[in-house]
Amino acid sequence: MLKTLIKLQFQKALARYTANSSNKKKNGKKSSFNSPAVYLALLAFVGVVxxxxxxxxxxxxxxxLAxxxxxxxxxxxVMGASFVISTIGCIFLSLSQLYEAKDNELLLSMPIPPRSILFCRMLPLYAQNLLFCALVQVPAFAAYATNASVSASLVVSQIVILLLVPLLSLSVSCILGWLIAFVTSRTRHKNVVTIVFSLVFFALYFYLYYQAEDLVKALAANSIGIGANIMDSxxxxxxxxxxxxxxxxxxxxxxxxxxxxxxVVxxxxSHSFIKLATAKKGAKKAVYKEKTLKVSSASKALLRxxxxxxxxxxxxxxxxGLSALIMVGGTIYAVFQFNMVNTLPSEFTDIISVYLPLIISFVIAVGPISAASISMEAKNLWLMQSLPVSSLQVLTQKLKLHFIVxxxxxxxxxxxxxxxxxxxxVNIIITILIPIIFSLFSGLxxxxxxxxxxxxxxxxxxEAVKQSASVMLSLLISVLAVCVPVIAYSVLLSFEIKILTEIFLACTAFYFILISLPIWYWxxxxxxxxxxxx
Structure with a gap:
Protein backbone atom coordinates (compact mmCIF):
# COMPACT_ATOMS: atom_id res chain seq x y z
CA MET A 1 0.00 0.00 0.00
CA LEU A 2 2.82 2.40 0.89
CA LYS A 3 4.52 1.75 -2.45
CA THR A 4 1.26 2.48 -4.29
CA LEU A 5 0.76 5.73 -2.39
CA ILE A 6 4.30 6.88 -3.12
CA LYS A 7 3.87 6.09 -6.81
CA LEU A 8 0.56 7.99 -6.89
CA GLN A 9 2.03 11.07 -5.19
CA PHE A 10 4.97 11.20 -7.58
CA GLN A 11 2.61 10.84 -10.54
CA LYS A 12 0.64 13.83 -9.25
CA ALA A 13 3.84 15.79 -8.70
CA LEU A 14 5.00 15.01 -12.24
CA ALA A 15 1.59 16.06 -13.57
CA ARG A 16 1.98 19.41 -11.81
CA TYR A 17 5.23 20.13 -13.63
CA THR A 18 4.21 18.76 -17.01
CA ALA A 19 0.71 20.27 -17.05
CA ASN A 20 -0.50 16.75 -17.82
CA SER A 21 -4.12 15.98 -17.34
CA SER A 22 -6.24 12.90 -17.55
CA ASN A 23 -8.78 14.76 -19.61
CA LYS A 24 -8.66 13.28 -23.07
CA LYS A 25 -10.39 14.11 -26.28
CA LYS A 26 -13.13 11.82 -27.38
CA ASN A 27 -11.12 10.53 -30.29
CA GLY A 28 -8.41 9.43 -27.87
CA LYS A 29 -5.73 11.58 -29.46
CA LYS A 30 -3.45 13.87 -27.54
CA SER A 31 -1.99 17.07 -28.80
CA SER A 32 1.77 17.28 -29.04
CA PHE A 33 1.55 20.48 -27.00
CA ASN A 34 0.19 18.41 -24.12
CA SER A 35 3.15 16.02 -24.19
CA PRO A 36 5.04 15.89 -20.88
CA ALA A 37 8.29 15.99 -22.85
CA VAL A 38 7.49 19.50 -24.07
CA TYR A 39 7.02 20.86 -20.56
CA LEU A 40 9.97 18.94 -19.16
CA ALA A 41 12.14 20.41 -21.91
CA LEU A 42 10.88 23.88 -21.04
CA LEU A 43 11.58 23.30 -17.34
CA ALA A 44 15.04 21.97 -18.19
CA PHE A 45 15.77 25.15 -20.13
CA VAL A 46 14.64 27.30 -17.19
CA GLY A 47 16.79 25.18 -14.87
CA VAL A 48 19.86 25.69 -17.07
CA VAL A 49 19.26 29.45 -17.07
CA LEU A 65 37.30 32.99 -0.56
CA ALA A 66 38.73 29.80 -2.06
CA VAL A 78 25.99 28.38 -0.51
CA MET A 79 24.03 26.37 2.05
CA GLY A 80 22.23 29.50 3.20
CA ALA A 81 21.27 30.48 -0.35
CA SER A 82 19.97 27.01 -1.25
CA PHE A 83 18.07 26.78 2.06
CA VAL A 84 16.31 30.13 1.55
CA ILE A 85 15.35 29.44 -2.08
CA SER A 86 14.08 25.91 -1.43
CA THR A 87 12.16 26.98 1.67
CA ILE A 88 10.40 29.87 -0.07
CA GLY A 89 9.54 27.57 -2.97
CA CYS A 90 8.10 24.89 -0.69
CA ILE A 91 6.09 26.77 1.95
CA PHE A 92 2.82 27.19 0.09
CA LEU A 93 3.16 23.87 -1.69
CA SER A 94 3.46 22.16 1.70
CA LEU A 95 0.38 24.10 2.81
CA SER A 96 -1.68 22.83 -0.11
CA GLN A 97 -0.25 19.30 -0.23
CA LEU A 98 -0.20 18.47 3.48
CA TYR A 99 -2.98 20.45 5.13
CA GLU A 100 -5.44 21.47 2.40
CA ALA A 101 -5.41 18.59 -0.10
CA LYS A 102 -8.89 17.57 -1.22
CA ASP A 103 -8.26 13.86 -0.77
CA ASN A 104 -7.02 13.99 2.84
CA GLU A 105 -10.30 12.79 4.31
CA LEU A 106 -10.61 10.06 1.66
CA LEU A 107 -7.16 8.68 2.48
CA LEU A 108 -7.78 8.93 6.22
CA SER A 109 -10.96 6.87 5.82
CA MET A 110 -8.87 4.00 4.48
CA PRO A 111 -6.86 1.55 6.62
CA ILE A 112 -3.70 3.58 6.10
CA PRO A 113 -1.69 4.94 9.07
CA PRO A 114 -1.57 8.76 9.11
CA ARG A 115 2.24 8.62 9.27
CA SER A 116 2.27 6.74 5.94
CA ILE A 117 0.02 9.35 4.30
CA LEU A 118 2.23 12.14 5.64
CA PHE A 119 5.40 10.38 4.49
CA CYS A 120 4.03 9.87 0.97
CA ARG A 121 3.06 13.54 0.73
CA MET A 122 6.39 14.77 2.08
CA LEU A 123 8.51 12.65 -0.26
CA PRO A 124 7.66 14.60 -3.47
CA LEU A 125 8.20 17.84 -1.55
CA TYR A 126 11.66 16.63 -0.57
CA ALA A 127 12.38 15.75 -4.21
CA GLN A 128 11.36 19.26 -5.26
CA ASN A 129 13.59 20.82 -2.59
CA LEU A 130 16.43 18.58 -3.71
CA LEU A 131 16.03 19.93 -7.23
CA PHE A 132 16.01 23.56 -6.02
CA CYS A 133 19.09 22.99 -3.89
CA ALA A 134 20.89 21.29 -6.77
CA LEU A 135 20.27 24.35 -8.96
CA VAL A 136 22.22 26.38 -6.39
CA GLN A 137 24.80 24.01 -4.96
CA VAL A 138 26.00 22.27 -8.13
CA PRO A 139 26.85 25.52 -9.98
CA ALA A 140 28.40 26.88 -6.76
CA PHE A 141 30.59 23.79 -6.46
CA ALA A 142 31.60 24.16 -10.13
CA ALA A 143 32.53 27.80 -9.47
CA TYR A 144 34.64 26.73 -6.49
CA ALA A 145 36.34 23.95 -8.48
CA THR A 146 37.53 26.46 -11.09
CA ASN A 147 39.37 28.42 -8.39
CA ALA A 148 40.71 25.75 -6.01
CA SER A 149 41.65 22.09 -5.85
CA VAL A 150 38.92 19.60 -4.98
CA SER A 151 39.55 16.69 -2.61
CA ALA A 152 37.61 13.44 -2.29
CA SER A 153 36.37 14.44 1.18
CA LEU A 154 35.00 17.71 -0.25
CA VAL A 155 33.05 15.80 -2.92
CA VAL A 156 31.62 13.47 -0.27
CA SER A 157 30.65 16.35 2.01
CA GLN A 158 28.96 18.22 -0.84
CA ILE A 159 26.89 15.17 -1.75
CA VAL A 160 25.83 14.75 1.89
CA ILE A 161 25.03 18.46 2.23
CA LEU A 162 23.00 18.32 -0.99
CA LEU A 163 20.88 15.62 0.65
CA LEU A 164 20.64 17.33 4.05
CA VAL A 165 19.72 20.91 3.12
CA PRO A 166 16.45 19.88 1.35
CA LEU A 167 15.54 17.89 4.46
CA LEU A 168 16.11 20.96 6.65
CA SER A 169 14.14 23.25 4.32
CA LEU A 170 11.31 20.69 4.19
CA SER A 171 11.12 20.66 8.00
CA VAL A 172 11.02 24.44 8.21
CA SER A 173 8.51 24.65 5.33
CA CYS A 174 6.19 22.22 7.09
CA ILE A 175 6.32 24.32 10.26
CA LEU A 176 5.71 27.60 8.41
CA GLY A 177 2.95 25.98 6.34
CA TRP A 178 1.31 24.78 9.54
CA LEU A 179 1.51 28.30 11.02
CA ILE A 180 -0.17 29.76 7.93
CA ALA A 181 -2.85 27.05 8.02
CA PHE A 182 -3.38 27.67 11.75
CA VAL A 183 -3.75 31.43 11.31
CA THR A 184 -6.01 31.20 8.27
CA SER A 185 -8.24 28.61 9.96
CA ARG A 186 -8.99 31.07 12.75
CA THR A 187 -9.90 34.07 10.70
CA ARG A 188 -12.95 34.82 8.60
CA HIS A 189 -10.88 36.49 5.89
CA LYS A 190 -8.72 33.49 5.11
CA ASN A 191 -7.79 34.68 1.62
CA VAL A 192 -6.58 38.05 2.87
CA VAL A 193 -4.23 36.41 5.35
CA THR A 194 -2.91 33.97 2.74
CA ILE A 195 -2.33 36.76 0.24
CA VAL A 196 -0.51 38.87 2.84
CA PHE A 197 1.80 35.94 3.65
CA SER A 198 2.35 35.32 -0.05
CA LEU A 199 3.16 38.94 -0.81
CA VAL A 200 5.64 39.05 2.07
CA PHE A 201 7.50 36.03 0.71
CA PHE A 202 7.32 37.36 -2.86
CA ALA A 203 8.73 40.70 -1.69
CA LEU A 204 11.53 38.90 0.16
CA TYR A 205 12.32 36.79 -2.91
CA PHE A 206 12.44 39.72 -5.35
CA TYR A 207 14.45 41.82 -2.90
CA LEU A 208 17.06 39.08 -2.62
CA TYR A 209 17.02 38.61 -6.40
CA TYR A 210 17.59 42.25 -7.26
CA GLN A 211 20.11 42.76 -4.46
CA ALA A 212 21.95 39.49 -5.14
CA GLU A 213 24.96 41.00 -6.90
CA ASP A 214 25.45 43.78 -4.34
CA LEU A 215 24.89 41.32 -1.52
CA VAL A 216 27.49 38.90 -2.91
CA LYS A 217 30.05 41.70 -3.29
CA ALA A 218 29.39 42.92 0.26
CA LEU A 219 29.69 39.41 1.71
CA ALA A 220 32.89 38.73 -0.21
CA ALA A 221 34.46 42.07 0.73
CA ASN A 222 33.69 41.64 4.44
CA SER A 223 34.28 37.91 4.67
CA ILE A 224 37.19 38.18 7.10
CA GLY A 225 35.15 40.15 9.62
CA ILE A 226 32.05 38.02 9.07
CA GLY A 227 34.08 34.82 9.46
CA ALA A 228 35.65 36.04 12.69
CA ASN A 229 32.24 36.99 14.11
CA ILE A 230 30.81 33.60 13.22
CA MET A 231 33.72 31.79 14.87
CA ASP A 232 33.30 33.87 18.04
CA SER A 233 29.51 34.23 18.32
CA VAL A 264 10.90 15.53 15.63
CA VAL A 265 8.88 17.53 13.08
CA SER A 270 2.26 12.36 12.30
CA HIS A 271 0.74 12.43 15.76
CA SER A 272 -1.53 15.37 14.93
CA PHE A 273 -2.04 14.80 11.19
CA ILE A 274 -5.68 13.75 11.51
CA LYS A 275 -6.48 16.86 13.51
CA LEU A 276 -4.54 19.09 11.12
CA ALA A 277 -5.99 17.61 7.93
CA THR A 278 -9.60 17.63 9.09
CA ALA A 279 -9.58 20.84 11.14
CA LYS A 280 -12.66 22.94 10.48
CA LYS A 281 -11.88 25.70 12.91
CA GLY A 282 -12.96 29.11 11.89
CA ALA A 283 -13.67 32.57 12.99
CA LYS A 284 -16.81 33.58 14.75
CA LYS A 285 -19.83 32.32 12.85
CA ALA A 286 -21.80 34.88 10.95
CA VAL A 287 -25.20 35.71 12.41
CA TYR A 288 -28.06 35.50 9.93
CA LYS A 289 -29.81 38.79 9.35
CA GLU A 290 -33.00 38.99 7.41
CA LYS A 291 -32.63 41.14 4.32
CA THR A 292 -34.66 41.93 1.26
CA LEU A 293 -33.82 39.60 -1.58
CA LYS A 294 -32.23 41.44 -4.48
CA VAL A 295 -33.14 40.31 -7.96
CA SER A 296 -30.60 40.68 -10.75
CA SER A 297 -30.25 39.58 -14.34
CA ALA A 298 -28.67 36.29 -15.31
CA SER A 299 -25.57 38.06 -16.60
CA LYS A 300 -25.04 39.95 -13.34
CA ALA A 301 -25.58 36.79 -11.31
CA LEU A 302 -23.03 34.90 -13.41
CA LEU A 303 -20.51 37.72 -13.11
CA ARG A 304 -21.02 37.82 -9.35
CA GLY A 321 -4.47 38.50 -10.56
CA LEU A 322 -0.79 39.22 -10.15
CA SER A 323 -0.81 41.41 -13.27
CA ALA A 324 -3.17 43.93 -11.66
CA LEU A 325 -0.93 44.18 -8.61
CA ILE A 326 2.16 44.68 -10.79
CA MET A 327 0.45 47.40 -12.82
CA VAL A 328 -0.56 49.39 -9.76
CA GLY A 329 2.72 48.84 -7.90
CA GLY A 330 4.78 49.48 -11.02
CA THR A 331 2.97 52.77 -11.63
CA ILE A 332 3.71 53.95 -8.09
CA TYR A 333 7.37 52.98 -8.46
CA ALA A 334 7.63 54.66 -11.89
CA VAL A 335 6.17 57.90 -10.51
CA PHE A 336 8.93 58.11 -7.89
CA GLN A 337 11.60 57.27 -10.49
CA PHE A 338 10.28 59.65 -13.12
CA ASN A 339 12.97 62.30 -12.58
CA MET A 340 15.42 59.95 -14.29
CA VAL A 341 13.22 59.90 -17.42
CA ASN A 342 13.14 63.70 -17.59
CA THR A 343 16.93 63.75 -17.99
CA LEU A 344 16.79 61.61 -21.15
CA PRO A 345 16.83 63.12 -24.67
CA SER A 346 13.50 63.55 -26.45
CA GLU A 347 14.34 60.66 -28.82
CA PHE A 348 14.46 58.24 -25.91
CA THR A 349 11.21 59.64 -24.56
CA ASP A 350 9.54 58.86 -27.89
CA ILE A 351 10.86 55.29 -27.76
CA ILE A 352 9.56 54.89 -24.23
CA SER A 353 6.19 56.20 -25.38
CA VAL A 354 6.01 53.43 -27.97
CA TYR A 355 7.07 50.67 -25.59
CA LEU A 356 4.84 51.82 -22.72
CA PRO A 357 1.57 50.20 -23.91
CA LEU A 358 3.50 47.09 -24.94
CA ILE A 359 5.06 46.78 -21.49
CA ILE A 360 1.59 47.10 -19.93
CA SER A 361 0.31 44.46 -22.34
CA PHE A 362 3.18 42.16 -21.36
CA VAL A 363 2.20 42.53 -17.71
CA ILE A 364 -1.41 41.69 -18.60
CA ALA A 365 -0.15 38.54 -20.34
CA VAL A 366 1.17 37.12 -17.04
CA GLY A 367 -2.32 37.24 -15.47
CA PRO A 368 -4.47 34.92 -17.61
CA ILE A 369 -7.54 34.73 -15.37
CA SER A 370 -9.76 33.27 -18.08
CA ALA A 371 -7.25 30.49 -18.81
CA ALA A 372 -8.20 28.79 -15.52
CA SER A 373 -11.81 29.92 -15.19
CA ILE A 374 -13.30 26.71 -16.61
CA SER A 375 -10.79 24.43 -14.91
CA MET A 376 -11.67 26.03 -11.57
CA GLU A 377 -15.22 24.71 -11.92
CA ALA A 378 -13.84 21.17 -11.57
CA LYS A 379 -16.56 18.71 -10.56
CA ASN A 380 -19.13 21.51 -10.24
CA LEU A 381 -19.02 22.23 -13.96
CA TRP A 382 -22.31 20.40 -14.46
CA LEU A 383 -24.05 23.08 -12.38
CA MET A 384 -23.07 25.76 -14.89
CA GLN A 385 -24.12 23.51 -17.76
CA SER A 386 -27.52 22.83 -16.22
CA LEU A 387 -28.45 26.47 -15.58
CA PRO A 388 -31.19 27.99 -17.79
CA VAL A 389 -28.64 30.21 -19.53
CA SER A 390 -26.75 29.79 -22.77
CA SER A 391 -23.16 28.63 -22.89
CA LEU A 392 -22.22 31.93 -24.52
CA GLN A 393 -23.57 33.84 -21.50
CA VAL A 394 -21.43 31.77 -19.14
CA LEU A 395 -18.29 32.20 -21.25
CA THR A 396 -18.93 35.92 -21.73
CA GLN A 397 -19.03 36.55 -17.99
CA LYS A 398 -15.79 34.65 -17.50
CA LEU A 399 -14.26 36.88 -20.15
CA LYS A 400 -15.75 39.97 -18.51
CA LEU A 401 -14.08 39.19 -15.16
CA HIS A 402 -10.72 38.87 -16.92
CA PHE A 403 -11.33 42.21 -18.62
CA ILE A 404 -12.33 43.98 -15.39
CA VAL A 405 -9.25 42.83 -13.49
CA VAL A 426 -3.90 61.16 -29.81
CA ASN A 427 -1.03 59.04 -28.50
CA ILE A 428 -2.51 59.06 -25.01
CA ILE A 429 -5.82 57.74 -26.33
CA ILE A 430 -4.15 54.97 -28.33
CA THR A 431 -1.86 54.12 -25.39
CA ILE A 432 -4.97 53.65 -23.28
CA LEU A 433 -6.72 51.56 -25.94
CA ILE A 434 -3.88 49.12 -26.69
CA PRO A 435 -3.78 47.43 -23.21
CA ILE A 436 -7.59 47.35 -23.16
CA ILE A 437 -7.70 45.62 -26.54
CA PHE A 438 -4.88 43.30 -25.55
CA SER A 439 -6.70 42.34 -22.34
CA LEU A 440 -9.63 41.22 -24.50
CA PHE A 441 -7.26 39.24 -26.71
CA SER A 442 -5.54 37.52 -23.77
CA GLY A 443 -8.94 36.81 -22.19
CA LEU A 444 -10.25 35.24 -25.38
CA GLU A 463 -2.70 22.53 -10.31
CA ALA A 464 -5.52 24.30 -12.17
CA VAL A 465 -4.10 27.80 -11.86
CA LYS A 466 -0.35 27.28 -12.24
CA GLN A 467 0.31 23.94 -13.89
CA SER A 468 -2.48 23.43 -16.42
CA ALA A 469 -1.73 23.34 -20.14
CA SER A 470 -4.28 26.10 -20.81
CA VAL A 471 -2.53 28.57 -18.51
CA MET A 472 0.95 27.82 -19.85
CA LEU A 473 -0.12 28.00 -23.49
CA SER A 474 -2.14 31.17 -22.94
CA LEU A 475 0.77 32.87 -21.20
CA LEU A 476 3.26 31.77 -23.86
CA ILE A 477 1.15 32.80 -26.87
CA SER A 478 0.20 36.12 -25.24
CA VAL A 479 3.84 36.97 -24.63
CA LEU A 480 4.73 36.04 -28.20
CA ALA A 481 1.90 38.26 -29.47
CA VAL A 482 3.39 41.21 -27.57
CA CYS A 483 6.85 40.44 -28.91
CA VAL A 484 5.73 40.91 -32.53
CA PRO A 485 5.29 44.72 -32.38
CA VAL A 486 8.29 45.02 -30.06
CA ILE A 487 10.52 43.25 -32.58
CA ALA A 488 8.95 45.18 -35.47
CA TYR A 489 9.71 48.55 -33.86
CA SER A 490 13.23 47.44 -32.94
CA VAL A 491 13.86 46.46 -36.57
CA LEU A 492 12.60 49.86 -37.76
CA LEU A 493 14.98 51.57 -35.33
CA SER A 494 17.93 49.42 -36.39
CA PHE A 495 17.38 50.34 -40.05
CA GLU A 496 16.78 53.97 -39.06
CA ILE A 497 13.32 53.93 -40.63
CA LYS A 498 11.35 56.80 -39.14
CA ILE A 499 7.66 56.30 -38.42
CA LEU A 500 5.28 58.51 -36.49
CA THR A 501 4.59 57.23 -33.00
CA GLU A 502 0.82 57.55 -33.39
CA ILE A 503 0.88 55.58 -36.66
CA PHE A 504 2.86 52.71 -35.12
CA LEU A 505 0.62 52.64 -32.05
CA ALA A 506 -2.49 52.65 -34.25
CA CYS A 507 -1.08 49.74 -36.27
CA THR A 508 -0.38 47.87 -33.02
CA ALA A 509 -3.95 48.37 -31.83
CA PHE A 510 -5.29 47.16 -35.18
CA TYR A 511 -2.96 44.13 -34.99
CA PHE A 512 -4.36 43.09 -31.59
CA ILE A 513 -7.93 43.52 -32.89
CA LEU A 514 -7.11 41.45 -35.96
CA ILE A 515 -5.76 38.46 -34.00
CA SER A 516 -8.67 38.63 -31.53
CA LEU A 517 -11.49 38.32 -34.07
CA PRO A 518 -10.92 34.69 -35.19
CA ILE A 519 -10.65 33.56 -31.54
CA TRP A 520 -13.96 35.27 -30.69
CA TYR A 521 -15.56 33.69 -33.78
CA TRP A 522 -14.37 30.23 -32.65
Missing part, protein backbone atom coordinates in the same frame (compact mmCIF):
# COMPACT_ATOMS: atom_id res chain seq x y z
CA UNK A 50 19.03 29.56 -13.26
CA UNK A 51 22.08 27.30 -12.87
CA UNK A 52 24.11 29.61 -15.10
CA UNK A 53 22.92 32.61 -13.09
CA UNK A 54 23.99 31.04 -9.78
CA UNK A 55 27.33 30.02 -11.29
CA UNK A 56 28.05 33.64 -12.21
CA UNK A 57 26.97 34.86 -8.78
CA UNK A 58 29.15 32.44 -6.81
CA UNK A 59 32.11 32.71 -9.18
CA UNK A 60 32.77 36.23 -7.88
CA UNK A 61 32.73 34.97 -4.30
CA UNK A 62 34.73 31.79 -4.93
CA UNK A 63 37.66 33.65 -6.45
CA UNK A 64 38.08 35.61 -3.20
CA UNK A 67 42.30 31.13 -1.99
CA UNK A 68 42.14 32.95 1.35
CA UNK A 69 41.42 30.08 3.73
CA UNK A 70 37.70 30.79 4.02
CA UNK A 71 36.34 27.87 2.02
CA UNK A 72 34.13 26.95 4.98
CA UNK A 73 32.49 30.39 4.82
CA UNK A 74 31.94 30.06 1.07
CA UNK A 75 30.09 26.76 1.45
CA UNK A 76 28.16 28.18 4.40
CA UNK A 77 26.96 30.99 2.10
CA UNK A 234 28.01 31.41 16.23
CA UNK A 235 30.41 28.50 16.55
CA UNK A 236 27.84 25.88 15.37
CA UNK A 237 27.65 27.72 12.05
CA UNK A 238 31.44 27.57 11.82
CA UNK A 239 31.32 23.81 12.36
CA UNK A 240 28.59 23.57 9.71
CA UNK A 241 30.83 25.39 7.25
CA UNK A 242 33.74 23.12 8.11
CA UNK A 243 31.56 20.07 7.50
CA UNK A 244 30.42 21.42 4.14
CA UNK A 245 34.03 22.14 3.12
CA UNK A 246 35.25 18.57 3.63
CA UNK A 247 35.79 18.05 7.39
CA UNK A 248 33.92 14.78 7.92
CA UNK A 249 33.63 14.87 11.74
CA UNK A 250 31.67 18.17 11.88
CA UNK A 251 29.70 16.92 8.86
CA UNK A 252 28.56 13.92 10.87
CA UNK A 253 27.38 16.23 13.66
CA UNK A 254 25.49 18.43 11.17
CA UNK A 255 23.81 15.35 9.69
CA UNK A 256 22.72 14.12 13.12
CA UNK A 257 21.23 17.49 14.06
CA UNK A 258 19.30 17.96 10.79
CA UNK A 259 17.99 14.38 10.74
CA UNK A 260 16.98 14.62 14.41
CA UNK A 261 15.18 17.93 13.75
CA UNK A 262 13.28 16.40 10.83
CA UNK A 263 12.42 13.32 12.92
CA UNK A 266 7.72 14.34 11.36
CA UNK A 267 6.75 12.72 14.66
CA UNK A 268 4.75 15.75 15.81
CA UNK A 269 2.97 16.11 12.45
CA UNK A 305 -20.45 34.07 -9.22
CA UNK A 306 -17.20 34.45 -11.20
CA UNK A 307 -16.07 37.27 -8.93
CA UNK A 308 -16.77 35.22 -5.79
CA UNK A 309 -14.89 32.23 -7.23
CA UNK A 310 -11.94 34.51 -8.01
CA UNK A 311 -11.83 36.42 -4.72
CA UNK A 312 -12.78 33.35 -2.69
CA UNK A 313 -9.59 31.47 -3.57
CA UNK A 314 -6.26 32.98 -2.58
CA UNK A 315 -4.22 30.83 -4.98
CA UNK A 316 -6.42 31.75 -7.94
CA UNK A 317 -6.50 35.44 -7.05
CA UNK A 318 -2.79 35.75 -6.28
CA UNK A 319 -1.48 33.94 -9.35
CA UNK A 320 -3.98 35.01 -11.99
CA UNK A 406 -6.78 43.44 -16.33
CA UNK A 407 -8.31 45.88 -18.80
CA UNK A 408 -9.83 48.30 -16.30
CA UNK A 409 -6.78 48.26 -14.02
CA UNK A 410 -4.54 48.94 -17.04
CA UNK A 411 -6.06 52.44 -17.11
CA UNK A 412 -3.92 53.30 -14.06
CA UNK A 413 -0.48 52.98 -15.72
CA UNK A 414 -1.76 53.98 -19.17
CA UNK A 415 -3.28 57.28 -18.05
CA UNK A 416 -0.77 58.25 -15.37
CA UNK A 417 2.44 57.42 -17.23
CA UNK A 418 1.35 58.66 -20.67
CA UNK A 419 0.43 62.04 -19.18
CA UNK A 420 3.70 62.21 -17.26
CA UNK A 421 5.60 61.46 -20.47
CA UNK A 422 3.94 64.44 -22.10
CA UNK A 423 2.51 62.44 -24.97
CA UNK A 424 0.20 63.95 -27.55
CA UNK A 425 -3.55 63.59 -26.89
CA UNK A 445 -7.05 33.28 -25.84
CA UNK A 446 -7.13 31.92 -22.30
CA UNK A 447 -10.80 30.99 -22.64
CA UNK A 448 -10.15 29.16 -25.90
CA UNK A 449 -7.26 27.12 -24.46
CA UNK A 450 -9.24 26.32 -21.31
CA UNK A 451 -12.08 25.04 -23.46
CA UNK A 452 -9.68 22.87 -25.44
CA UNK A 453 -7.49 21.72 -22.54
CA UNK A 454 -9.41 22.04 -19.25
CA UNK A 455 -7.91 20.50 -16.13
CA UNK A 456 -10.94 19.37 -14.15
CA UNK A 457 -9.34 16.59 -12.08
CA UNK A 458 -7.08 18.72 -9.88
CA UNK A 459 -6.51 18.02 -6.19
CA UNK A 460 -5.21 21.48 -5.31
CA UNK A 461 -6.07 24.84 -6.84
CA UNK A 462 -2.43 25.37 -7.79
CA UNK A 523 -15.64 30.70 -29.09
CA UNK A 524 -19.01 32.03 -30.25
CA UNK A 525 -19.65 29.22 -32.71
CA UNK A 526 -17.67 26.15 -31.71
CA UNK A 527 -16.49 26.98 -28.20
CA UNK A 528 -20.04 27.08 -26.84
CA UNK A 529 -20.63 23.56 -28.10
CA UNK A 530 -17.36 22.37 -26.56
CA UNK A 531 -18.37 23.88 -23.21
CA UNK A 532 -21.78 22.18 -23.31
CA UNK A 533 -20.15 18.79 -23.91
CA UNK A 534 -17.31 18.98 -21.36
Missing amino acids: FAFMFYNIFRMMASM TSGFSWLYFLY AYPLYLTGLGASGDLLPLFGVAVVIIAFFA YAVL KERMMFTGNATYMLNS NGVVSLVPSVVLSIMLGMKP LGLMFDLKKPKLDWNTTA IKNKGTKVFANL
